[in-house]
Amino acid sequence: MTFGRQVRGREVAVIGAGKTPFGAFAGEDLRTLSVTAGRKALVNAGLEPSAIEAFYLGNFAGPEFTAQNHLAPWISTALGMTGIPSTRFEAACASSGSAFFHAFMAVASGIYDVVMVAGVEKMTCQPTPRVTEILAGAGDGSSEVRVGSTFPSLFAMIARRHMHDFGTTREHLSSVAVKNHENGALNPDAQMRKVITLEQAMNARPIAEPLNLYDCSLISDGAAAVILCAADRARSFTDKPIKVLGVAQASDYVALDRKPEITTFPALRAAAQQAYAMAGVAAKEIEFAELHDCFTIAEIVAMEDLGFVERGRGGFFSFEGGTRRDGPMPINASGGLKSKGHPVGATGVGQICDIIQQLRCEAGDRQLRRHSLGLAQNLGGSGATCVVTILGRD
Amino acid sequence: MTFGRQVRGREVAVIGAGKTPFGAFAGEDLRTLSVTAGRKALVNAGLEPSAIEAFYLGNFAGPEFTAQNHLAPWISTALGMTGIPSTRFEAACASSGSAFFHAFMAVASGIYDVVMVAGVEKMTCQPTPRVTEILAGAGDGSSEVRVGSTFPSLFAMIARRHMHDFGTTREHLSSVAVKNHENGALNPDAQMRKVITLEQAMNARPIAEPLNLYDCSLISDGAAAVILCAADRARSFTDKPIKVLGVAQASDYVALDRKPEITTFPALRAAAQQAYAMAGVAAKEIEFAELHDCFTIAEIVAMEDLGFVERGRGGFFSFEGGTRRDGPMPINASGGLKSKGHPVGATGVGQICDIIQQLRCEAGDRQLRRHSLGLAQNLGGSGATCVVTILGRD
Numbered sequence: 001m002t003f004g005r006q007v008r009g010r011e012v013a014v015i016g017a018g019k020t021p022f023g024a025f026a027g028e029d030l031r032t033l034s035v036t037a038g039r040k041a042l043v044n045a046g047l048e049p050s051a052i053e054a055f056y057l058g059n060f061a062g063p064e065f066t067a068q069n070h071l072a073p074w075i076s077t078a079l080g081m082t083g084i085p086s087t088r089f090e091a092a093c094a095s096s097g098s099a100f101f102h103a104f105m106a107v108a109s110g111i112y113d114v115v116m117v118a119g120v121e122k123m124t125c126q127p128t129p130r131v132t133e134i135l136a137g138a139g140d141g142s143s144e145v146r147v148g149s150t151f152p153s154l155f156a157m158i159a160r161r162h163m164h165d166f167g168t169t170r171e172h173l174s175s176v177a178v179k180n181h182e183n184g185a186l187n188p189d190a191q192m193r194k195v196i197t198l199e200q201a202m203n204a205r206p207i208a209e210p211l212n213l214y215d216c217s218l219i220s221d222g223a224a225a226v227i228l229c230a231a232d233r234a235r236s237f238t239d240k241p242i243k244v245l246g247v248a249q250a251s252d253y254v255a256l257d258r259k260p261e262i263t264t265f266p267a268l269r270a271a272a273q274q275a276y277a278m279a280g281v282a283a284k285e286i287e288f289a290e291l292h293d294c295f296t297i298a299e300i301v302a303m304e305d306l307g308f309v310e311r312g313r314g315g316f317f318s319f320e321g322g323t324r325r326d327g328p329m330p331i332n333a334s335g336g337l338k339s340k341g342h343p344v345g346a347t348g349v350g351q352i353c354d355i356i357q358q359l360r361c362e363a364g365d366r367q368l369r370r371h372s373l374g375l376a377q378n379l380g381g382s383g384a385t386c387v388v389t390i391l392g393r394d
Numbered sequence: 395m396t397f398g399r400q401v402r403g404r405e406v407a408v409i410g411a412g413k414t415p416f417g418a419f420a421g422e423d424l425r426t427l428s429v430t431a432g433r434k435a436l437v438n439a440g441l442e443p444s445a446i447e448a449f450y451l452g453n454f455a456g457p458e459f460t461a462q463n464h465l466a467p468w469i470s471t472a473l474g475m476t477g478i479p480s481t482r483f484e485a486a487c488a489s490s491g492s493a494f495f496h497a498f499m500a501v502a503s504g505i506y507d508v509v510m511v512a513g514v515e516k517m518t519c520q521p522t523p524r525v526t527e528i529l530a531g532a533g534d535g536s537s538e539v540r541v542g543s544t545f546p547s548l549f550a551m552i553a554r555r556h557m558h559d560f561g562t563t564r565e566h567l568s569s570v571a572v573k574n575h576e577n578g579a580l581n582p583d584a585q586m587r588k589v590i591t592l593e594q595a596m597n598a599r600p601i602a603e604p605l606n607l608y609d610c611s612l613i614s615d616g617a618a619a620v621i622l623c624a625a626d627r628a629r630s631f632t633d634k635p636i637k638v639l640g641v642a643q644a645s646d647y648v649a650l651d652r653k654p655e656i657t658t659f660p661a662l663r664a665a666a667q668q669a670y671a672m673a674g675v676a677a678k679e680i681e682f683a684e685l686h687d688c689f690t691i692a693e694i695v696a697m698e699d700l701g702f703v704e705r706g707r708g709g710f711f712s713f714e715g716g717t718r719r720d721g722p723m724p725i726n727a728s729g730g731l732k733s734k735g736h737p738v739g740a741t742g743v744g745q746i747c748d749i750i751q752q753l754r755c756e757a758g759d760r761q762l763r764r765h766s767l768g769l770a771q772n773l774g775g776s777g778a779t780c781v782v783t784i785l786g787r788d
Binding site: 009029031055060061063064066067068069070071072073074076077081082083084085086087088089090091092098101102105106108109110111134137138139140141142248249250251252253254258266267270380381384385 | 403423425449454455457458460461462463464465466467468470471475476477478479480481482483484485486492495496499500502503504505528531532533534535536642643644645646647648652660661664774775778779
């Protein structure tokens with residue numbers, strides 16, 4: 001692996017960030033959502049569209065949800081950018097994390113000075129069964145999906161196995177949902193601003209046992225955008241530049257049945273190790289994180305694979321309050337995918353925006369005490385793609 | 395624009411190339427096609443899958459054609475590659491040209507030494523009306539497509555305007571088809587190996603007037619792959635390395651009605667200028683080219699925008715035999731999209747494979763006399779994305 005080479009490239013900073021609220025917005029399409037987020041990021045950086053040298057768009061399934069494809073130039077021209085390379089990146093629910101990774105490489109290597117990375121998804125225009133079917137495209141159609149699996153059922157198997165192997169309980173899973181709803185209730189941009197009790201979370205209607213309604217993230221519309229810049233130029237645009245300290249993407253088999261163990265994701269572990277090495281930090285130094293809680297069990301597996309807790313201890317740690325805003329490792333202070341919403345193609349860059357908000361001390365009621373080093377983890381499918389990004393204050 | 399920076403990066407070579415035949419293959423899916431092409435490229439470079447540090451996949455509409463999404467790791471793991479970044483690039487029919495552009499940047503900038511770029515599409519599993527509908531996703535669903543335009547009708551408008559403004563004739567258009575069929579008849583991997591007469595080409599049934607059946611490219615399945623490597627290491631893998639002298643991607647409005655003129659594509663001109671500048675060559679030095687003849691008029695516009703002929707003269711030049719294999723500027727010696735086939739996501743890398751075959755003097759009956767400097771031009775939509783690549787013998 002030559003990832004270490006990136007460390008020798010230029011330093012890269014985020015100089016602008018912008019998001020739409022996440023939710024169900026009947027009057028918005030992929031383009032209007034993206035333009036709103038992109039314009040916010042431009043204003044935040046104090047830039048005109050003409051300053052952007054390349055456009056990186058993360059989107060998972062726009063064509064299936066909306067019939068519009070060729071999305072990158074469709075959106076970038078509406079933002080006032082023509083002539084530049086404008087490309088869509090697809091890596092399932094890690095699509096915009098992947099776009100961010102590629103944009104980072106292009107700036108770090110000196111090809112571009114200023115680029116925009118955006119993520120978008122428009123999901124609520126389809127009925128739920130069709131949404132589930134489209135999302136199942138991120139699984140393996142030749143095996144697991146062919147025999148009827150959907151993502152709730154795949155993560156249900158992961159949860160069941162985690163419970164069997166490590167003693168994780170139904171309460172543990174629900175503690176993730178309760179905490180994320182508590183955080184999301186304080187987030188004005190969250191889709192579901194609703195506090196729930198552990199009892200409510202445990203007794204909700206089953207979706208794919210052991211997962212119930214409150215173990216599953218939401219169907220959402222939304223967009224997010226950031227502007228990356230060579231770090232040595234960042235302070236000419238903003239007095240609050242955020243440094244990209246490490247970022248890595250890794251892959252693995254799409255089909256769950258191809259994995260020797262289903263309660264750990266090798267792509268997640270590989271991306272984490274590479275990002276830590278690039279940033280020169282250890283897991284225990286990370287102060288807070290936005291993790292990909294598409295299902296409650298996914299947050300538990302991620303905190304283990306990232307090395308925040310020992311393998312098998314994620315459920316216990318969550319239940320004991322370790323991941324609450326006042327705990328030793330606050331996770332998903334934004335509300336997470338569970339409460340904030342999960343417009344899949346927007347989620348990766350959205351997480352990065354949430355980390356930036358904390359680093360800049362702009363998170364209002366959700367502001368964390370320790371906020372100088374944050375990590376975002378974006379997952380595609382049941383672990384076939386993972387992107388890990390580490391951000392810090394300059 | 396900072397494209398010039400790439401010139402100061404490392405030199406990049408293609409060390410392996412492989413393609414499937416293009417055609418209708420009922421027994422093949424996106425993965426089997428890609429694995430065939432990828433394995434051929436690995437064998438051609440004498441590499442094991444473990445040598446590949448990142449996987450770049452171009453695919454336009456796999457999810458709509460086949461319901462399988464998250465394609466990059468689904469394919470790369472089947473090729474024996476895990477752990478590495480594995481990403482799908484979508485830029486309509488320029489998807490794999492765009493993947494190639496991004497892969498080139500990553501190697502030129504020193505991030506990776508050895509990467510694979512592949513392109514794939516599986517189209518024949520859908521009936522033709524549905525194929526046309528899926529392809530229309532590369533147009534603007536909020537304007538032109540909403541009012542009923544499909545790509546044949548959009549390019550028909552371009553052709554009609556070109557005829558009006560420049561005196562291009564029905565014979566001129568057909569001369570492109572006749573020449574490409576003549577070339578494709580000599581290509582064992584072409585989908586339609588059939589010589590046609592000018593009379594046949596002119597009198598075929600209308601599709602969208604003035605375009606008829608022989609003005610339109612084919613609906614195809616197929617895949618293509620190349621392996622890129624830092625040029626200073628290339629000769630340790632192959633004695634026939636091909637240098638990537640220039641490559642650029644540019645974008646423009648998706649909707650035809652947003653363009654001030656429809657008989658020239660600004661994104662094509664921008665990409666061409668940048669690729670020429672990077673390669674340090676002028677249009678007149680290019681010896682042969684593979685152009686994106688999705689429709690006959692597209693080949694005519696491309697040869698003008700690339701500066702091979704003056705604006706408005708493309709049809710005349712073609713009719714006079716200028717683009718034949720024995721002409722001053724051989725175009726689409728492979729048969730082009732018209733005869734070779736157009737599995738859209740595979741087309742960009744497929745064109746690069748065709749250029750390489752000529753540069754390596756491996757094109758059999760189609761081998762051109764001058765074969766040291768070739769150009770590939772890959773178009774997305776009606777000009778919203780364009781990638782231009784210039785390749786030469788080392």
